[in-house]
Amino acid sequence: MNAPTQHPPAVRTTCAYCGVGCGVLAKPDGRGGAAITGDPEHPANFGRLCSKGSALGETLALDTRLLHPMRRGADSAMARTSWDDALDTVANGFADVIAKHGPDSVAFYLSGQLLTEDYYVANKLMKGFVGSANVDTNSRLCMASSVAGHRRAFGSDTVPGTYADLDQADLIVLVGSNAAWCHPVLYQRIIANKRARGATIVVIDPRRTASVEDDDLHLPVAPGMDTVLFSGLLVHLADTLALDDAYLEAHTTGLTEALVRAREIAPDIAATAAMTGVDAADIARFFALFRATERVVTCYSQGVNQSAQGTDKVNAIINCHLSTGRIGRPGMGPFSLTGQPNAMGGREVGGLANQLAAHMGFDAEAIDRVGRFWRAPNMARREGLKAVQLFEAIDRGEIKALWIMATNPAVSLPRADVVQEALRKLDLLVISENVISNDTVAAGAHVLLPAAAWGEKDGTVTNSERRISRQRAFLPLPGEAKPDWWSVAQVAQRMGFGDAFAYHSAAQVFREHAALSAFENDGRRDFDIGALADLSDEAFNALDPVQWPARAGKPATDTRFFADGHFFTPDGRARLIAPAMPALHEAPSPAFPLLLNTGRVRDQWHTMTRSGLSPRLGAHLPEPFVELHPDDAAAAGLKDGGFARITTTHGACILKVIVSAGQRRGSLFAPIHWSGETAATARVGALVAPVTDPFSGQPEAKATPAAIARVDYALRGFVLSRQPLTLSGDDWWARVAVRNGAGLLIASDEPASAWRGRAATLFGDGVELAEYLDAPRQSFRAAAFENGRLIGCLFVGPAEATPTWDAVKTLFEADALPDRQRRAVLSGRSTDGVADTGPIVCACFGVGLTSIRDAIESAAAISVDDIGRHLRAGTNCGSCLPELRKIVAGAKVGETV
Ligand SMILES: Nc1nc2c(c(=O)[nH]1)N[C@H]1C(S)=C(S)[C@@H](COP(=O)(O)OP(=O)(O)OC[C@H]3O[C@@H](n4cnc5c(=O)[nH]c(N)nc54)[C@H](O)[C@@H]3O)O[C@H]1N2
Ligand SMILES: Nc1nc2c(c(=O)[nH]1)N[C@H]1C(S)=C(S)[C@@H](COP(=O)(O)OP(=O)(O)OC[C@H]3O[C@@H](n4cnc5c(=O)[nH]c(N)nc54)[C@H](O)[C@@H]3O)O[C@H]1N2
Numbered sequence: 001m002n003a004p005t006q007h008p009p010a011v012r013t014t015c016a017y018c019g020v021g022c023g024v025l026a027k028p029d030g031r032g033g034a035a036i037t038g039d040p041e042h043p044a045n046f047g048r049l050c051s052k053g054s055a056l057g058e059t060l061a062l063d064t065r066l067l068h069p070m071r072r073g074a075d076s077a078m079a080r081t082s083w084d085d086a087l088d089t090v091a092n093g094f095a096d097v098i099a100k101h102g103p104d105s106v107a108f109y110l111s112g113q114l115l116t117e118d119y120y121v122a123n124k125l126m127k128g129f130v131g132s133a134n135v136d137t138n139s140r141l142c143m144a145s146s147v148a149g150h151r152r153a154f155g156s157d158t159v160p161g162t163y164a165d166l167d168q169a170d171l172i173v174l175v176g177s178n179a180a181w182c183h184p185v186l187y188q189r190i191i192a193n194k195r196a197r198g199a200t201i202v203v204i205d206p207r208r209t210a211s212v213e214d215d216d217l218h219l220p221v222a223p224g225m226d227t228v229l230f231s232g233l234l235v236h237l238a239d240t241l242a243l244d245d246a247y248l249e250a251h252t253t254g255l256t257e258a259l260v261r262a263r264e265i266a267p268d269i270a271a272t273a274a275m276t277g278v279d280a281a282d283i284a285r286f287f288a289l290f291r292a293t294e295r296v297v298t299c300y301s302q303g304v305n306q307s308a309q310g311t312d313k314v315n316a317i318i319n320c321h322l323s324t325g326r327i328g329r330p331g332m333g334p335f336s337l338t339g340q341p342n343a344m345g346g347r348e349v350g351g352l353a354n355q356l357a358a359h360m361g362f363d364a365e366a367i368d369r370v371g372r373f374w375r376a377p378n379m380a381r382r383e384g385l386k387a388v389q390l391f392e393a394i395d396r397g398e399i400k401a402l403w404i405m406a407t408n409p410a411v412s413l414p415r416a417d418v419v420q421e422a423l424r425k426l427d428l429l430v431i432s433e434n435v436i437s438n439d440t441v442a443a444g445a446h447v448l449l450p451a452a453a454w455g456e457k458d459g460t461v462t463n464s465e466r467r468i469s470r471q472r473a474f475l476p477l478p479g480e481a482k483p484d485w486w487s488v489a490q491v492a493q494r495m496g497f498g499d500a501f502a503y504h505s506a507a508q509v510f511r512e513h514a515a516l517s518a519f520e521n522d523g524r525r526d527f528d529i530g531a532l533a534d535l536s537d538e539a540f541n542a543l544d545p546v547q548w549p550a551r552a553g554k555p556a557t558d559t560r561f562f563a564d565g566h567f568f569t570p571d572g573r574a575r576l577i578a579p580a581m582p583a584l585h586e587a588p589s590p591a592f593p594l595l596l597n598t599g600r601v602r603d604q605w606h607t608m609t610r611s612g613l614s615p616r617l618g619a620h621l622p623e624p625f626v627e628l629h630p631d632d633a634a635a636a637g638l639k640d641g642g643f644a645r646i647t648t649t650h651g652a653c654i655l656k657v658i659v660s661a662g663q664r665r666g667s668l669f670a671p672i673h674w675s676g677e678t679a680a681t682a683r684v685g686a687l688v689a690p691v692t693d694p695f696s697g698q699p700e701a702k703a704t705p706a707a708i709a710r711v712d713y714a715l716r717g718f719v720l721s722r723q724p725l726t727l728s729g730d731d732w733w734a735r736v737a738v739r740n741g742a743g744l745l746i747a748s749d750e751p752a753s754a755w756r757g758r759a760a761t762l763f764g765d766g767v768e769l770a771e772y773l774d775a776p777r778q779s780f781r782a783a784a785f786e787n788g789r790l791i792g793c794l795f796v797g798p799a800e801a802t803p804t805w806d807a808v809k810t811l812f813e814a815d816a817l818p819d820r821q822r823r824a825v826l827s828g829r830s831t832d833g834v835a836d837t838g839p840i841v842c843a844c845f846g847v848g849l850t851s852i853r854d855a856i857e858s859a860a861a862i863s864v865d866d867i868g869r870h871l872r873a874g875t876n877c878g879s880c881l882p883e884l885r886k887i888v889a890g891a892k893v894g895e896t897v
C-alpha cells in the first residue's frame with residue numbers, strides 16, 4: 001500500500017533547535033528517516049543550516065522514544081496503559097487536588113520547545129478554567145530578563161528589530177552571546193556583513209569565545225558587570241554631546257534619573273575600567289566606536305539575561321539606544337537573541353506566570369477582556385509562581401500536582417539535585433515527553449504521556465525576529481504519540497470544560513490565538529496577528545513565514561517597531577531606567593574562590609535528548625569538561641586533559657579539564673549539557689545557586705562561587721558496544737553517540753586485571769572475546785565478536801598513555817569487517833590506513849584536528865579556504881569556521897591550539 005515513493009516531496013518545516021528559526025526541507029526516506037537540507041526560500045536562513053540543523057536526520061530514530069502512555073502501578077513500577085486511563089488519571093488527579101487544596105496547589109511547567117498551539121491551550125486551561133496562574137516555563141531560565149527589560153522600557157515585550165538589521169549595521173555589539181555556537185546561522189550573517197561591508201564587531205564576554213575573531217574588539221568584562229559598562233557608555237555619550245536631544249524630548253522619559261544613576265555607577269572611563277576589569281584603552285575604543293556609529297545593533301543573550309542583575313543589564317543597554325535615538329530604523333537597535341525555537345511564541349500566548357495572554361498582564365481590564373473572550377468561568381486574578389519559586393513551593397509541599405511538558409527541570413534548574421528530590425514529594429507528577437527516560441522522568445512520574453516530536457509535530461513557532469513559521473509533520477506519529485495540545489484539550493474536556501476545548505486541529509487553535517491577539521486591540525497592544533485569524537485549514541497548511549505585527553486590514557509594510565516614536569506605555573513614551581549599582585549576589589570566598597559560569601557548546605542542545613543521538617554531533621566535544629585559565633590551573637595543580645572536582649555550596653561534579661588562555665582568571669566555564677543519563681558525574685545544574693533577578697525572577701546561571709581540586713584516575717579508556725551500556729561503581733564515564741552502537745569514554749581506579757573480569761559481564765555470555773592484557777603496563781584490550789561480527793570493544797590503559805578511540809571507532813562503526821581488519825582491532829589501528837584524524841572540528845565532514853594540522857604542516861593548506869578545498873572542512877554549514885580560523889592563526893604564530 002504505502003510503499004516508499006522514489007522521490008517523495010520535501011516538506012517545508014522549521015529547525016527543532018535554536019531561536020534563529022531556520023527553514024528546513026525534510027525529505028522522508030520512507031523508512032522513518034529523512035534527508036535534511038536548508039530551505040533556500042526561508043528568510044531566516046536562505047538555505048543555510050548549522051551543524052545541529054544539518055544533523056537533524058541523525059536524530060529521528062525511535063529507540064529512545066516514549067511511544068505509549070504509562071502509569072505508575074501500586075508496586076511503583078511504570079506500566080503501559082491506555083490513553084483513556086492516562087487522561088482520566090490526570091484529569092481526576094488534578095480535580096481532586098484542586099477540590100481539596102484550591103487552584104493554587106497545582107501547576108504546569110512548560111517550555112519554549114512547545115508549539116504555540118500547545119502553549120496556548122495549556123495556558124488557557126490553567127489561567128481561565130483552573131483559575132490559577134501557576135503556569136511557568138523554562139523561558140523563565142532563558143528570556144525572562146529580556147521580557148522584564150522590554151516591558152520597563154517600551155511598556156510591552158517587543159523586540160524592535162529584524163535580522164535584516166544585522167546585514168545593515170556598521171557596528172554589531174554581542175553582549176553575553178556566543179552566537180558563533182548558539183545562533184550560528186545568524187552569526188554567519190554578521191560575519192558576511194563584516195566581510196562585505198566592513199562592519200565592526202565588539203564582543204563583551206568574560207571568555208574569549210568562538211564568536212571573537214582576531215580583528216574584533218573583545219572586552220572580557222568581569223562577571224555581572226555589564227551594567228557598569230553600559231552606564232559608563234551612557235555617561236560618555238552625554239559628556240561628548242552624542243545624545244539625540246530631539247528624540248529624547250519627543251519620545252522618552254527618565255533620562256535625568258538614568259544619567260544621574262549612571263554617573264554614580266560609572267563616573268568615567270577609569271572607574272568603568274576598575275569595576276569591569278577591562279583595559280581602559282579598550283573601553284575608550286568601544287565608547288568611541290559606539291559614539292561615532294549611527295547604525296549599531298546590540299545583540300544580547302544569556303550573559304545578560306541569566307544574571308542576578310539581568311533586567312538592569314537589559315535596560316542599561318536599551319538606555320544607550322534610546323538616548324541616541326537608535327531604535328526602529330534600519331541597521332540599529334537593541335536585539336535580544338532568543339534561545340529556543342518557540343521562546344517567542346511562549347511569550348505571545350502568555351506562558352509566563354506573570355503574563356496573562358497575548359501580551360496582556362494581570363490588570364483588571366485585561367483579566368476582564370481575556371475572560372470574556374475565553375468565556376472563562378474562573379479567571380486567575382494575580383500572577384503565579386515563577387519557576388524557581390514554583391519548585392521551592394513543590395519542595396515545601398505547597399504545590400501538590402504538577403504537569404511538566406517539553407522540559408527537563410531536574411537537569412536545567414538551579415540546585416538540580418534538590419529539584420529532582422522535590423519532584424518525588426508530589427502527589428501527582430505528569431510528564432509529557434518525547435523520550436522514555438531523562439533525569440526528570442527518573443524522579444518518578446505518576447503518568448507519562450507520549451508527545452509528538454519534531455518531524456511529527458504540526459503547528460507554529462516564532463523566531464527571534466518575530467517571524468512565525470510552520471513546523472510541519474513529515475513523519476507519521478509513532479506508537480501512540482499525540483500532539484501536546486491534544487492531550488491538554490482532552491484533560492480539559494474530562495475536567496468539564498468541553499465547550500472551550502473542543503479542538504480538532506492545530507489550525508483551529510491558531511485561529512483562536514490570532515483572534516485573541518486582535519480582540520479589543522485597536523493598535524493598543526504590540527502583539528497583533530489578527531490578519532491570520534481567519535485562515536482556512538488550507539491556508540494554515542500553506543502559511544509562509546510571516547512577521548508580526550500582522551494587523552487585520554493593515555498591509556504588512558515596515559515590520560520594525562517604534563519607527564514612529566510611539567511606545568506602548570500609558571503616555572506613549574519610552575522609559576530610560578535607572579539601574580541599581582551592580583554587585584555579585586555572592587562574592588568568591590576562601591572556600592569557594594572562583595566563579596562558575598555555565599553555558600553551551602557548538603554541537604549539543606541542552607540536556608542532549610535529541611542532539612545526543614547524533615554521532616556527527618557527538619564527535620566535536622565528546623566529554624563534559626571545565627575550562628579555566630592557565631594561572632588558575634597551575635594554582636590548583638591541574639593539567640589540560642586531566643580531571644577536576646568542582647564544588648559549590650550546592651553540589652559537586654567531576655569534569656575533564658581544559659586549560660585555555662581565553663578564560664578569564666578566576667572564572668570556570670562548564671557546559672550544561674550532560675545529565676545523569678549521559679555521564680557519571682556531570683550534572684552541572686546541581687552546582688548552581690538558586691539566586692534570581694528581582695524583576696524577572698530569572699535565575700543567575702553564570703556566577704556561582706566554586707572551588708576546584710584535582711582528581712586522578714589510574715586508568716583511562718573507552719567502551720564501544722552495540723547496545724547502550726552503563727557502568728556502576730566509582731568509574732567516571734561519559735556517553736557518546738557512535739554509528740551502529742553506543743560509546744562510553746571512561747576513567748577508573750580499577751586495575752587492568754579487574755577490567756579483564758568485567759569485559760565478559762559487559763558484553764554478555766556466549767560472545768567470543770579476543771583479549772590482550774599487559775598487567776605491568778596496566779593495559780587491557782578486548783574485542784567481542786558474535787557470529788564473526790564485532791559487537792564490542794573495551795580498551796583501558798594508564799592515564800599517561802590513554803588509548804585513543806578514533807581508529808577503533810571507525811572499525812566498530814563499519815558494519816562488516818574483513819578478516820584482516822578484525823585481527824587488527826586490538827592493535828588500536830586500522831590496517832586500511834584509516835588515520836587517526838584527532839578530535840573532530842568539522843562535524844559535517846568528520847574532519848579532525850590532526851588532519852587539519854597535517855594539511856597545514858605539509859603546506860597543502862595555508863588558509864581556511866585551502867582547508868576547505870583540501871579537506872572540505874567548513875564548506876557545508878560553516879559552524880566550524882571560527883575554530884578553523886583560530887587553528888590557522890595559531891599555526892601561523894607557531895602556537896598549539
Ligand atoms: N549549540 C547550542 N546552541 C543553542 C543552545 C544549545 O543548547 N546549544 N541553546 C539555545 C538556547 S535555549 C539559548 S537560551 C541560547 C543561549 O545562547 P548564548 O547566550 O549565546 O549562550 P551561553 O553559552 O549560555 O552564554 C553566552 C555567554 O555569556 C557569557 N557570560 C557569562 N557571564 C557573563 C556576564 O556577566 N556578562 C557577559 N557579557 N557575558 C557573560 C558566557 O561566557 C557565554 O559565552 O542558545 C541557543 N542555541
Ligand atoms: N546552569 C545553567 N542552567 C541552565 C542554562 C544555563 O545556561 N546554565 N540555560 C537555561 C536555558 S536558557 C534553557 S532554555 C533551559 C533548557 O533546559 P530544558 O528545557 O530542561 O532542556 P531540554 O533538554 O531542551 O529539555 C526538553 C525536554 O523536552 C522534550 N521535548 C522536546 N520536544 C518536545 C515536545 O514537543 N513535546 C514534549 N512533550 N516534550 C518535548 C525533550 O525530550 C527533553 O526531555 O536550561 C536552562 N538551564
Ligand code: SF4
Pocket residue numbers: 015016017018019020021022045048049050051052053054182183184185186
Ligand atoms: S542556527 Fe542552527 S540550530 Fe539554529 S535554527 Fe538554524 S540550523 Fe537550527
Ligand SMILES: [Mo]
Pocket residue numbers: 141142143339340
Ligand atoms: Mo534558553
